[in-house]
Amino acid sequence: MNNEKINVLLIEDEEFDVRRVMNTIKPYESKIVILDVVSDGNSAIDLIEKRKNEYDIVIMDFQIAGGLRGEYLIKKIKELDFSLQIIVITKMTININDYEFAHNLLEAGAFWYCTKYPGDIEEYIYQPTDFVISIFNAFERRKLLKDKFRSNQKLNKNINDVLASRKIIGVSKVIENLRNQIDKYANSNVNILISGSSGTGKELIAYNIHYRSLRKYENFVPINCGGIPDQLIESELFGYEKGAFTGADKGKLGLFEFAHNGTIFLDEISELPLNAQVKLLRVIQDGEIEKIGRTDKTKVDVRIISATNRVLEVEVKEKRFREDLFYRLNVVPIYVPPLKERVEDISVLINHFLDEISIDMGKEKPTIQPSAMKTLEEYSWPGNVRELKNFVQRLLFYDESNVSTEQINSMLLFSQKFVSNTQSTSVVNFVNEGLLPLKEMEKIFREKYFKYMRELSDSDAEAAKKLGLAPPNYYRMSKELGLK
Numbered sequence: 383m384n385n386e387k388i389n390v391l392l393i394e395d396e397e398f399d400v401r402r403v404m405n406t407i408k409p410y411e412s413k414i415v416i417l418d419v420v421s422d423g424n425s426a427i428d429l430i431e432k433r434k435n436e437y438d439i440v441i442m443d444f445q446i447a448g449g450l451r452g453e454y455l456i457k458k459i460k461e462l463d464f465s466l467q468i469i470v471i472t473k474m475t476i477n478i479n480d481y482e483f484a485h486n487l488l489e490a491g492a493f494w495y496c497t498k499y500p501g502d503i504e505e506y507i508y509q510p511t512d513f514v515i516s517i518f519n520a521f522e523r524r525k526l527l528k529d530k531f532r533s534n535q536k537l538n539k540n541i542n543d544v545l546a547s548r549k550i551i552g553v554s555k556v557i558e559n560l561r562n563q564i565d566k567y568a569n570s571n572v573n574i575l576i577s578g579s580s581g582t583g584k585e586l587i588a589y590n591i592h593y594r595s596l597r598k599y600e601n602f603v604p605i606n607c608g609g610i611p612d613q614l615i616e617s618e619l620f621g622y623e624k625g626a627f628t629g630a631d632k633g634k635l636g637l638f639e640f641a642h643n644g645t646i647f648l649d650e651i652s653e654l655p656l657n658a659q660v661k662l663l664r665v666i667q668d669g670e671i672e673k674i675g676r677t678d679k680t681k682v683d684v685r686i687i688s689a690t691n692r693v694l695e696v697e698v699k700e701k702r703f704r705e706d707l708f709y710r711l712n713v714v715p716i717y718v719p720p721l722k723e724r725v726e727d728i729s730v731l732i733n734h735f736l737d738e739i740s741i742d743m744g745k746e747k748p749t750i751q752p753s754a755m756k757t758l759e760e761y762s763w764p765g766n767v768r769e770l771k772n773f774v775q776r777l778l779f780y781d782e783s784n785v786s787t788e789q790i791n792s793m794l795l796f797s798q799k800f801v802s803n804t805q806s807t808s809v810v811n812f813v814n815e816g817l818l819p820l821k822e823m824e825k826i827f828r829e830k831y832f833k834y835m836r837e838l839s840d841s842d843a844e845a846a847k848k849l850g851l852a853p854p855n856y857y858r859m860s861k862e863l864g865l866k
């Protein structure tokens with residue numbers, strides 16, 4: 383046993399019984415400490431309020447003087463601190479098989495109760511070992527509840543942080559509607575299909591659904607179905623057993639198992655190969671996965687949110703996507719319209735990202751002239767909110783305190799060029815590039831990033847500065863990359 387002390391508040395109005403309680407626990411007095419003794423309910427409540435975290439256990443006589451006693455007192459104590467454990471001692475007048483009495487006590491929140499020994503037994507209040515063991519058990523329960531409360535508090539704080547950092551910004555009817563839909567469906571387990579163009583916020587919405595659902599303490603597992611080679615997708619999703627095939631010297635946990643009790647986010651669902659579609663359908667129908675190399679099935683409870691920037695109905699018509707799977711995934715459809723169809727959101731989003739990113743970069747937030755803002759509202763934003771966010775980031779690089787229409791125009795001109803080239807010049811796509819050694823992947827990244835920065839800049843010197851390089855180094859590295 384460690385030297386943890388169990389601190390007790392005793393509520394007892396008869397001297398004789400106070401003595402009997404103390405004597406009963408005497409062999410354990412180094413471990414069980416009676417911190418205070420009071421004779422009525424109100425003084426007990428006052429003390430608990432004052433010394434809230436000091437008591438672990440309340441031992442209370444059921445029949446005390448004063449108004450505040452019995453079940454009512456138990457409930458009051460539990461309201462103050464639900465983890466405090468209450469042991470009730472009652473007079474012998476209670477019938478030993480009065481189950482209703484016992485039931486009411488427990489219902490009110492008592493941990494245990496016992497009937498006092500008759501008054502002619504002067505030494506003990508109750509069979510001493512039983513009494514002491516009950517105190518220890520009550521203490522264990524108190525610790526468990528406190529731990530649980532603490533970790534829930536931590537989790538809730540983390541979840542609130544996640545939600546605060548992934549807030550859905552916007553004032554349009556569309557966004558308001560979206561927020562209502564999220565509230566409405568988060569707590570149910572229905573599968574949701576989110577559709578909308580690239581950069582409209584589909585993943586953001588999926589996060590919000592998960593972290594507002596009852597599954598929020600469990601994993602949220604995002605998977606890009608277009609980002610995993612066809613021949614690997616099944617083993618990624620469902621895993622395999624050790625020895626399932628040559629080379630499988632260890633088993634692999636599938637992402638579905640990892641998402642058990644939580645949410646799986648199947649991004650770019652239209653890219654899922656047909657054979658994996660069949661398996662996915664089976665998981666949804668049976669709630670079981672078939673691991674490669676295993677004959678019996680593994681139960682999983684997973685909510686599926688999928689997303690697509692294609693019109694999945696067309697994929698179904700063209701027989702590239704299974705119709706039965708489509709209906710299983712599309713129980714609740716959520717459509718996110720492009721930014722140009724919700725112009726009211728544009729200035730709000732710009733201001734939001736200006737605030738957020740300028741704080742991150744430690745810069746003063748610039749103002750945007752009204753006519754410049756109008757230009758931004760008239761722009762079509764083909765890359766939607768993602769493009770807008772990148773735009774704000776670039777804007778902050780310019781260190782301009784008052785942004786004019788001309789500046790916006792020249793940046794947007796670049797933006798259009800950028801968006802149309804974006805696939806080839808700016809994004810390093812691990813899948814398209816193949817699985818290369820780090821050095822080679824770094825070279826590809828450097829090349830693209832150098833090109834990108836140079837396009838953003840008016841001169842080599844400016845590009846070098848943006849990259850944080852001395853001009854001679856910039857020149858040498860560009861040469862090495864074959865850019866000069």
Ligand SMILES: Nc1ncnc2c1ncn2[C@@H]1O[C@H](COP(=O)(O)OP(=O)(O)OP(=O)(O)O)[C@@H](O)[C@H]1O
Nearest residue numbers: 549550551579580581582583584585586691767768
């Ligand atoms: N309404 C919004 N409020 C705040 N941020 C948003 C909003 N919509 C999108 N974003 C931000 O824009 C970026 C793109 O959003 P997200 O990744 O969710 O888009 P997507 O629809 O999944 O795009 P894709 O189809 O290309 O995968 C993210 O940084 C996201 O946080």
Ligand SMILES: [Mg+2]
Nearest residue numbers: 584585649689
């Ligand atoms: Mg996405």
